[in-house]
Amino acid sequence: MKLDHAPNSYGRLQGLGSVVSTTRFMQYGKVKARIKTGSSSPGVVSAFIIRNEDPGDEIDFEIVGRDPSEAQTNFYYRTPPDMLTELIDYSNTGREPLGANTALGFHEYEIEWMPDYIQWKVDGRMIRRVFKNETKDDVDSAIDPSTGQKGKKFPSTPARIQFGIWDGGQGSNGTAAWAGSPTDWSKSDQTYEIQIDYVDIECYYSGNETQKWPPPGYGPTILHDGPYNTPGLGNWSGNGDSTYNEQEPGVRPFVPFYKNYKLMIPMGCFLSLTLIIIGTVQLVKRRRLAQVRWT
Template sequence: MKNITFATIALAALVQTALAAGKCGTQTCSQSTPCCVGGYCNSNAQYCMPILCEAANSFSPSSCWNTAHCVKSNVAFGSPNAFAQIADYDGNPADAAFVSQFEPSNAKVVNGELQMALVKQNNGAGFGATVIGTRAFQYGTVTAVMRSGCASGGVVSSFIIRNEKVGDEIDFEFVGADTATVQSNYYWHNQLDYTKMVKSPALSDTTLNYHTYQIQWTPDQIVWLVNGNAFRTVKRSDTWDAAANTFKYPDSESYISVGIWDGGSGAKGTADWAGGAIQWNKQPFVAAVKSITIDCYYNGNETTYVPSGGNGGGSSSASSSTTASPTSTSSGSSSSGGDSGSGSSSSGGSSNGSSGSKTGSSASSKATSSASTRSSKSAHSSQSESDSSVDEDSGSDSPSSSEDSSTGNGAGSLAASFGVLASALLAAYVAL
């Protein structure tokens, strides 16, 4: 009897564990659509890239693609392997240094430069673009030669370093309300303090002229430069929060992105910051990037920094890691914005393409790329996706492909679970 009781209890525990494993919202991801993002399962890059993929909620922890780490590079967008549409990306960063995060895509390479457009949708809001790096980046120098697409109030362009899951961000943001400066800001763990925004000195029209924007990020400080001239420095030591007993300094491995989105359709604070509703008679709105240069802090290839004792400070160490081939792919992005009525921005990379509340950052289209959209929304605070409403509506539409496959996914996982249970039950009887 004792054996039977023990076997029964063990089997019940196994049943509970199996049924709870891999829960993605109301779905259970299957082997054919293994990656979970925001409650939906799929097998493409938007879902499986590590920037958004939820390993604990996917078919298995190894379903999410492996993280490719920093490699020193000079990405000229007229060269091969610089850019790919996300639908064509299979997880190998050697094939594409940057990918367009959303579909339909408003990003493409034209005449040797990356062009990202903001276009008007039937509902009157704009749908933009976010292009994100395929390698994670933690400390170093990132330089973008670009011009903004902010030829009207309401249009926002961005150049950002962001960890969508943690909420750390360092950014440059351009708003149509002011084409003679660029704004700088940083955020820690999604604490969106727009009062920390600092503008650059006066520049020649950022929509007509290419300027060189650079972020130097080390464990000790962040420096923002335009055309080689530093105009802002934030030291880690100055971010100490005694009440929280921590440095509120962005230090998590992140992703580099550039984008354009509709801030004028967002909440009032975001719209005011961006310059009001977009004047569509001033189209086209196209942000263009000639090159992005990445210099890894640890000089090398695939290195990752792990803060000693977490975010709290102390010495740091660099550990080398080899990137394994990915098993699937995902999307990623960052975003930002300037909601909260203050008008500064908050994040900027992953957005869908639509309008803007400061939570997503680049373009927001709430409809086609729900996985990316969803994640960017929650992470930033305004620009990207929800830029127009990421923060506010937080509601990107769910991906139809994911929804279509959800029933099958659940059935496949349940079948596998019951197979395991059957084996366990048989083993229990044999033991008796």
């Protein structure tokens, strides 16, 4: 993370953070990572996250520069990026002293996310566990006919694994008070970094301990306007598959280049035209050269 030289919306110079994210999604399982945080100054936030941007389910570790010897654990339910801050439920935060400055050495962090509980560990020691049946009722959810109960505010949608670092000390007053403030940008070449030694991912699938990736039939086999059925990426359709419709904004299944006619046709025309132009230029050059030699 480096300092941005343009003031943010609060009139402060703030660090430009970064996020590294997996390209594939998981739904339940264990994720373990050996991390040295970058939270060596007040305001610097280091994060290890399992998140689905839309609808916004999230489970995380956060280490804030205000106290880099404390691990903060959170889970959020349905908090998309455009959600108003005042509507987000921050009451699901846990805090645990670790007895060591996490910015000075590596520690092993683990999130175990199962259909009925979430568990956080640091260096093999469980620091927090939350059961689904202990979470708050979702008043907007329909009653499940199989159980007669309402849905729970518990992260349940397929999500990506992310590691990030950002500057909270130069943000809003509330965020700065939480992260520590001000962030130390006294040196012109000051940088902060989070280091990840390794990541170990163990996926969980209902009824199967392991599953080959990609599963049989992965991706669309016929090009049409949807809905697409992508096996193994979720359980919204009730059978372990995910059904997407191309008309939904931002939703597009992966289609290899050689199968995507929308790209192949214009690219083919472009390449053909390019070859014709090159061939014509070469032919003209040869004729002119022949005329010169004859003369």
